[in-house]
Amino acid sequence: MATVLRWMTLGIGLLMVGGTLLNFSRSPHWFVRGWDYPRIQIALLTAASGTAYALWFSQGTALEWLFVAATAxxxxxxxxxxxPYTSLAPVRVQQSKGGPARSTVRLLVTNVLMENAQHDRLLQLIRESDPDVVLALETDEVWARALEPVRRTHPHVLRHPRDxxxxxxxxxxxxxxxxxxxxLVQDDVPSVHASFEVAGERVFLYGLHPRPPEPIRDQDSTPRDAELVIVGRMIGEADGRPTIVAGDLNDVAWSPTSELFLRLSGLLDPRMGRGLYNSFNADNRLFRFPLDHVFHSNHFRLVELQRCGHIGSDHFPMLIELSYEPDAPAEQAETESEAGDAGEAQEKLEEQADAASTGQDRPERE
Incomplete structure (x- = not known):
């Protein structure tokens, strides 16, 4: 039994070390990008395997100490x-100071899960949270009909249900x-492009839900990455407009692509310094990741950020209230670009163009 436990401990540790090394690759393959997600789980498993091996199985050989050092x-x-996404880190977006100069916008973004029939739970959440703007994703015609009552309080609607x-x-x-x-990238994956006024200023909203990398249908991250690059470039080239990006990006906040998106766009992530706000999978406490995002320009300070309760979907809705404050940019700088960002972004676009030309940007088994 001790021998079995020793080899299991070694196997888990080596697997986690291998996955961590794969994180350094730019490959869009789903197996590589899948290791971007469970960083908390990897950290716990490597720490546990390295500690357990050192305490109970190690005989002090050089290879064994190398294994312990690798897991550490x-x-x-x-x-x-x-x-950066823990409460121990510095807050990236300042809390609103309030006062007469404050004008707020309250946004609810939710992936409803298309086959979820618990429509009333979302309607109740909208009534209780009282958002100014609601972005509902994975909505088909059934959901569109179920959400018609929202028009009474939110009469300005952009509707594009799909099955x-x-x-x-x-x-x-x-x-x-x-x-x-x-x-932006594929003719069956739409995105929202809208604007409205807050405090007399035009605010631009992008609502995104790109196709995810996944093993079941052998889909890599190429189209997702390209869509984030396109939107990031659009925002970065728009010369400092008040902007909000919201949606289920099918990517975690700490992935290389999400980080590249922030650098290209200059936007801020209000979760930094506040918490992970894991929104998926709502039905699995052990494997939850921050897939539903709201990024914004430095014109805004934060009033409220909340992960809402279960609505029957596999995603928790996210609620945010932002305050447009003219002095905010002086206290919170844009996310800065780095050398090599432009080249990496162009590489992702070229990968998508090559994949689209051969049909390889689509799932193998739709």
Whole structure:
């Protein structure tokens, strides 16, 4: 039994170390990108396996100490990536100071899960949370009909239901200056492009739900990465407009692509210094990741950020209230770009163009 436990401990530790090393690759393959997600779980497993081996199985050989050192380095690497999203880290977005100059916008973003029939739970959440803007993702015609009562309080609507898990509906009580659906990368994956006024300033909203990498249908991350790069570039080239990006990005906050998106766009992540806000999987406490995001420009301070309760979906809705404050940019700088960002972004776009030309940007088994 001791021998079996020893080899199990070695196997778990080596697997986690290997997955951590794969994180350094830019490959879009689902197996590589899948290791971006469970950083907390990897940190715990490597720490546990290295500690257990050192205490109970090690005979002091050089290879054994190398294994213990590798697991320690792996755990530290994962903690370093997660740390900015803990309450121990500095807050990236300042709390609103309030006062007469404050004008707020309250946004609810929710992946409803298309086959979820518990429509009333979302309707109740909308009534109770009282958002100015609602972005509902994975909405088909059934969900579109179920959400019709929202029009009474949020009459400005952009409606694009689909039965392929990529439908979306935008409800707003604020008049929409523009509202359109665009297909940035693939003709069956829409995105929202809208704007409205807050404190006399035009605020631009992008609602996204790109196709995820997944093993079941052998889908890599190429189209997702390309969509984030396209939107990040659009925002970065728009010369400092008040901007909000919201949606189920099918990517974690600490992934290389999410980090590249922030650097390209200059946007801020209000979770930094506050917590992980894991939104998926709502039905599995052991494997939850922050897939539902709200990023924003430095024109806003934070009033409230909340992960809402279960609505029957596999995602928890996210609620955020932002305050447009003219002096905010002086206290919270944009996310800075790094050398090599432009080249990495272009590489992702070229990968998508190559994949699209051969049809390899689509799931193998739809």
């Amino acid at each position: 380095g792996c755990a530290l690497r994962q903690i370093w990536k997660i740390f 392929n898990y990529y439908g979306l509906i935008l409800f707003s009580r604020l008049p929409l200056l523009e509202a359109r659906v665009e297909f």
